[in-house]
Amino acid sequence: xxxxxxxxxxxxxxEKLDLDACLISQHHNIFYLTAFQGLSEQERExxxxxxxxxxxxxxxxxxxxxxxxxxxxIRELTAENAxxxxxxxxxxxEKVTSLGFEAEDLxxxxxxxxxxxxxxxxxETRRLVSxxxxxxxxxxxxxxxxxCRIMDQCLKEVSGAISLGxxxxxxxxxxxxxxxxxxxxxxxxxxxxxxxxxxxxxxNTKADGDTKVTAGAVILIDCxxxxxxxxxxxxxxxxxxxxxxxxxxxxxxxxxxxxxxxQLLGEKQHYKNVDxxxxxxxxxxxxxxxxxxxxxGLGLEIHEGPKVAxxxxxxxxxxxxxxxxxxIYLKGKFGIRIEDTVVIDETGQPRCxxxxxxxxxxxxx
Amino acid sequence: xxxxxxxxxxxxxxEKLDLDACLISQHHNIFYLTAFQGLSEQERExxxxxxxxxxxxxxxxxxxxxxxxxxxxIRELTAENAxxxxxxxxxxxEKVTSLGFEAEDLxxxxxxxxxxxxxxxxxETRRLVSxxxxxxxxxxxxxxxxxCRIMDQCLKEVSGAISLGxxxxxxxxxxxxxxxxxxxxxxxxxxxxxxxxxxxxxxNTKADGDTKVTAGAVILIDCxxxxxxxxxxxxxxxxxxxxxxxxxxxxxxxxxxxxxxxQLLGEKQHYKNVDxxxxxxxxxxxxxxxxxxxxxGLGLEIHEGPKVAxxxxxxxxxxxxxxxxxxIYLKGKFGIRIEDTVVIDETGQPRCxxxxxxxxxxxxx
Numbered sequence: 001x002x003x004x005x006x007x008x009x010x011x012x013x014x015e016k017l018d019l020d021a022c023l024i025s026q027h028h029n030i031f032y033l034t035a036f037q038g039l040s041e042q043e044r045e046x047x048x049x050x051x052x053x054x055x056x057x058x059x060x061x062x063x064x065x066x067x068x069x070x071x072x073x074i075r076e077l078t079a080e081n082a083x084x085x086x087x088x089x090x091x092x093x094e095k096v097t098s099l100g101f102e103a104e105d106l107x108x109x110x111x112x113x114x115x116x117x118x119x120x121x122x123x124e125t126r127r128l129v130s131x132x133x134x135x136x137x138x139x140x141x142x143x144x145x146x147x148c149r150i151m152d153q154c155l156k157e158v159s160g161a162i163s164l165g166x167x168x169x170x171x172x173x174x175x176x177x178x179x180x181x182x183x184x185x186x187x188x189x190x191x192x193x194x195x196x197x198x199x200x201x202x203x204n205t206k207a208d209g210d211t212k213v214t215a216g217a218v219i220l221i222d223c224x225x226x227x228x229x230x231x232x233x234x235x236x237x238x239x240x241x242x243x244x245x246x247x248x249x250x251x252x253x254x255x256x257x258x259x260x261x262x263q264l265l266g267e268k269q270h271y272k273n274v275d276x277x278x279x280x281x282x283x284x285x286x287x288x289x290x291x292x293x294x295x296x297g298l299g300l301e302i303h304e305g306p307k308v309a310x311x312x313x314x315x316x317x318x319x320x321x322x323x324x325x326x327x328i329y330l331k332g333k334f335g336i337r338i339e340d341t342v343v344i345d346e347t348g349q350p351r352c353x354x355x356x357x358x359x360x361x362x363x364x365x
Numbered sequence: 366x367x368x369x370x371x372x373x374x375x376x377x378x379x380e381k382l383d384l385d386a387c388l389i390s391q392h393h394n395i396f397y398l399t400a401f402q403g404l405s406e407q408e409r410e411x412x413x414x415x416x417x418x419x420x421x422x423x424x425x426x427x428x429x430x431x432x433x434x435x436x437x438x439i440r441e442l443t444a445e446n447a448x449x450x451x452x453x454x455x456x457x458x459e460k461v462t463s464l465g466f467e468a469e470d471l472x473x474x475x476x477x478x479x480x481x482x483x484x485x486x487x488x489e490t491r492r493l494v495s496x497x498x499x500x501x502x503x504x505x506x507x508x509x510x511x512x513c514r515i516m517d518q519c520l521k522e523v524s525g526a527i528s529l530g531x532x533x534x535x536x537x538x539x540x541x542x543x544x545x546x547x548x549x550x551x552x553x554x555x556x557x558x559x560x561x562x563x564x565x566x567x568x569n570t571k572a573d574g575d576t577k578v579t580a581g582a583v584i585l586i587d588c589x590x591x592x593x594x595x596x597x598x599x600x601x602x603x604x605x606x607x608x609x610x611x612x613x614x615x616x617x618x619x620x621x622x623x624x625x626x627x628q629l630l631g632e633k634q635h636y637k638n639v640d641x642x643x644x645x646x647x648x649x650x651x652x653x654x655x656x657x658x659x660x661x662g663l664g665l666e667i668h669e670g671p672k673v674a675x676x677x678x679x680x681x682x683x684x685x686x687x688x689x690x691x692x693i694y695l696k697g698k699f700g701i702r703i704e705d706t707v708v709i710d711e712t713g714q715p716r717c718x719x720x721x722x723x724x725x726x727x728x729x730x
Contacts, residue, residue, distance in 0.1 A: 039567050061656035062567040108476045109468035180538055202404050202427040291426035
């Protein structure tokens, strides 16, 4: 049922753009519309064409038998029946004169190839399906809520088991293993960063996570779970023993900033103002601005629309799910980030889906 | 040192194409040329421009401090200093008149955006860096050899621990955990497929791997390890107890086909003939052709050039590393694939880098 109404939304977008049909290439968008699931995010394993009458799924012999969706018209890619030929067939059959394509996904080479080999006028579209995906339906909100619940539980258990001498990489691996043992998966490679490593907003724990937990260490953990294709995202700070006064003060300022930012989601019209005011609040307290956005949408992808950033044009709308994650980074000293996954409810009010306590998490070792 | 000679190869390609410079966007190609490593394969975290004089690495505030390579000229992306502006600066400074771009990687939208905003003639290139990457240097061969050794060891230990009642997904998770515990990682999600599941060449173990190991089961395991950014790929078949005569016969035929295919790498000029003759051999024995290619190059990516396929134009050359993986798939019954990672040595002869025994692996439970 969900898939049908998503297709209706695509068709209504096509009508607005005066297009007869569109070619969908981005694999998350294909999954969203058809539930097709290949093996790889890196390779073209399927294509989807939405016309006024039909939804075509185009894939090859490796996957064709696994497609189980009676709403779809299947076309098989073979050496003799390559994509331009299949597209030309659909175009002819359904009298398509203008075919939209996803300009943010199709490569220049693919575009040139189709242009040369398929007899149809190709029209650039932007955010055609990604735009629709920004507003989550009930099924999606439920999946993300559950991904948040799983992550909260994991974070609680993993935090409780941290010990002196463990490296950042080992803690990250513990998170991964917990999720996989519980039928979930990583939404992204966790960032586990101790002391000055936490001052690097995108610290690469896999590559550089050799620092060990010591007495007095503050630990940033930024992680997310995958549940039924949907993701969660949370950052919490842990401390071994008593933190310094400088750290505690910064933590309180950031916590206040993050809670104000969440509240602003229910008050402002545009995400850019949430970003702007959160930065302003921290700057007024004497902290430097952070070199990343205040937040981002998430769902099938860890970073998707809307953007919670200074350059965002997006308006805050019911059904959006975004992270709110300001940070304070003092190079060579420490970094702090506090992050929640937040849904905008039907009345336009923000509600945190990640429910881990937001006070500094004490580690007893 | 290696990075320098790679850049020389790029510059000599540019000269052939009559280009002053090129913009590299594909993240594996950026890593290959600069050793830059971001966090995500899905997002544009850096760009590289190779000119006659310099190698520019362009990235943002999240990563700029982590770049540690004195051969590189760094440019920082900021809100005020977006990519077209940086590109325009480089173009002007270095008097670039024609800038190549990677047509197989740049999206149509990015292309249009640069075309509109950077004052330079953009020229489509294909396989500019990927083509160079096909021939592995000694450092790369060593990394892949080690990835093969790790995978062989993992396969041996994991096979030895398989027990009745384990699901396909659990075995896949055991492989993953073994690799991660040993400082390695997955090259791709392992395929573990029991009995008729193995007849699906790209069986999705994560999604559908609920079948349990039982007496008489045959188990296909297709997996690879990641070592220092480089990958290995192997497929072996395991059997619990005594296989059927039909299976044993098919296994012998396939093993013979796979060994002939490897041998042909040392005899033929073109990969397409290796593919053709391997299929012909199996068809003559009465088995159906397989719905995938006979093999593929691998290295930083699990699928890269050259192609070992009917439609391949690639010639067999020293330094190439490819998989050889013919299969027999009998729908509803069983599937068999035997796969090795093979290097073409300096004398043009094939040498297996995966060294796991190729006889059916007996599982005692």
